[in-house]
Amino acid sequence: MNSRLTIPDRLLEAAIGKTTRIIDYRASAWLYGLDGVPELHPEFSVAHGAWTRGPFDHQRRRIDDLEIVEIGGMPVASVSQTLVDLAAVVDLDIVERATESALRRRLVEEAALREFADRWAFHRHGVPGLREVLDRRRPGEAPTASDLETLNLQVWRTDPRIPRPERQWPVFDEHGQFVAFADFGFPPRLFVVEDDGLGTHGSPDELQYDLNRQNSISDAGYGFRRFTYADVTRRPKYVCRETRRGLVAAPFARLPLRF
Numbered sequence: 001m002n003s004r005l006t007i008p009d010r011l012l013e014a015a016i017g018k019t020t021r022i023i024d025y026r027a028s029a030w031l032y033g034l035d036g037v038p039e040l041h042p043e044f045s046v047a048h049g050a051w052t053r054g055p056f057d058h059q060r061r062r063i064d065d066l067e068i069v070e071i072g073g074m075p076v077a078s079v080s081q082t083l084v085d086l087a088a089v090v091d092l093d094i095v096e097r098a099t100e101s102a103l104r105r106r107l108v109e110e111a112a113l114r115e116f117a118d119r120w121a122f123h124r125h126g127v128p129g130l131r132e133v134l135d136r137r138r139p140g141e142a143p144t145a146s147d148l149e150t151l152n153l154q155v156w157r158t159d160p161r162i163p164r165p166e167r168q169w170p171v172f173d174e175h176g177q178f179v180a181f182a183d184f185g186f187p188p189r190l191f192v193v194e195d196d197g198l199g200t201h202g203s204p205d206e207l208q209y210d211l212n213r214q215n216s217i218s219d220a221g222y223g224f225r226r227f228t229y230a231d232v233t234r235r236p237k238y239v240c241r242e243t244r245r246g247l248v249a250a251p252f253a254r255l256p257l258r259f
Contacts, residue, residue, distance in 0.1 A: 005031060007072040014042035014056060015074065021046055022068055024077040025058065025085050029098055031071070032079055032107060035147040036090075036097035045077065045085070058085075067116070079108045080116040087129030093154050096133045100150045104143035114139075142168045148197045149183055152232050152239065159240040162247070165193070173220040180213050182222075191223040191250035193243065195232065223250035 007023070011031075015021045021044035029037040041056070045066060048059045060066065067078040077085060079102050087095045102108050117131045136153075144150045144167060156162045169185025169192055172178055182192035194214070218224055225246045231239050 022075045028077045028082040034098035035101035036094040084126045088126035100144045148195045155236040189250040194226045196228045
């Protein structure tokens with residue numbers, strides 16, 4: 001993975017100087033392509049007391065303890081280190097988006113990330129934030145399938161009347177035949193939610209596939225809501241209201257649901 005990444009010239013130029021700079025924080029998050037950090041911020045970790053410091057430098061007293069990798073001849077904070085340090089400079093919702101994308105793309109394993117956070121619990125400024133983000137997910141829970149799904153989870157958390165959903169929920173019909181995986185399920189209610197990202201239906205065939213899939217889920221007795229990117233990002237109250245309505249209208253499962 002690291003060998004395929006390229007350090008942009010802007011970042012290389014910002015790192016020039018006598019002081020050793022480790023690409024970190026939002027810069028390394030951007031370099032790894034993590035969700036929530038769409039723009040490059042040239043941020044670096046430098047040793048505490050460095051004589052020459054730039055506007056994007058963060059002084060670190062325990063810099064020798066940082067977990068780093070080498071990319072293009074430059075020291076870069078590892079994915080785990082990046083997520084810890086990111087939690088010290090941005091909102092935790094952004095850290096959650098970055099974390100879910102790192103897990104989804106298998107840049108880091110959840111168990112290793114939890115171990116990293118526990119190991120440095122008393123030595124890293126951002127560790128409490130990352131641990132709080134990790135506490136938002138059940139151990140071993142599947143990563144969200146897209147950044148939009150992470151954003152949707154964050155919207156639902158603002159409404160205490162909406163229960164915590166199950167991710168990648170398997171839908172079975174009354175005969176026990178598998179129908180589809182829905183983005184979110186709300187057991188014991190027979191109710192699922194699907195998110196449509198930008199460009200989801202890029203062709204008539206893709207639209208037809210999703211409509212057929214939705215009909216199959218409805219035929220299995222499930223209530224259904226579909227939200228777009230605009231719904232989640234611009235109309236969060238609508239998303240919560242429609243989710244509550246769907247939950248109230250959906251029946252309870254007559255048989256134990258499969259997890």
